[in-house]
Amino acid sequence: MITYVVIFSILAVLLVASALYAVIQKDLLAAVISTGVVSLILSVFFYLMQAPDVALTEAAIGIALTTIIFVITIRNTSRNEDETVDNNLEKF
């Protein structure tokens, strides 16, 4: 039981940390990989909480497909967060 709690707490801290890193990071590729890590830890969580169905979905969609789709998008646009994006949004 103690090992379970310890593993759980470490994973929870890592989950929040990588989610925060994804928000703060200006390099979008690093941010996308970091959201992939969030999905990885989340799928381990689902497995530990006895929801293997959801864990399988999260593993396939969250880690592989979503990350790759974002990486392709970054390849086709720009890698760094644009400081002028906020100004552009106001035009709409």
Next chain:
Amino acid sequence: MKKVLVLVLLVIVGYFLTDTFNLIPFGENRIGNPQDEETVAGYYLNNTAEKTSVANTVTAIVVNYRGFDTLGEVTVLFLATTGLGSILFRRKEDEEEIERINKPSSSLMQTGSRVLFPLIALLGIYVFIHGHLTPGGGFQGGAIIATGFLLMLISYKNFKAGHTMLNWVESIAGITFVTIGLWGLLTGGTFLENTLPAGELNNLISGGVIPIIYIAVGFKVAAELTGVLDILLNIKPKK
């Protein structure tokens, strides 16, 4: 004018939300406990195995009890793929070669993905064929197969996914799902009614139409997600 409309919409949505939530006493257990058959959770957990001969209760709910919702989900995925394709699909002009990847992958990557692809596809097929026995099902298996195709698409320059083939697989799988639903309507009385014999619990061929529907869903999801990845990878990168 626009702001007034937004306000009116917000008031309507807010009214119905509060009205609905006022019906539920705060903090009450609405799902029920697994022992009590009068509640939802207890009913599903105690009756699924004997009524539908499906070991995985989640699958029984997704495909049988709530099968119509699953048809809606599959349609949403289909519409998303169609929309993406109609916006981004690029016909090859003058036999020009589309640069999916800038340079060929290393031989380590190529050999590795050639070894891994059949294994990943096998795992995906296993997951959706055994959807009624073990965790997982059509969506999960299809997504796993799509990751296998992704590995091949990014490591081989001349690996073609074949859009005609993908469209055919997708259409046939979707038609199978709807046909089974209509068959249930004709022979049983309700859409997607499980009219085939239920079989014995824990056998591979059991659960009536549930495995057939999940296999169709698996092929459909795999074809759709592979199509999305292929379309996205074929966009020309901005120089």
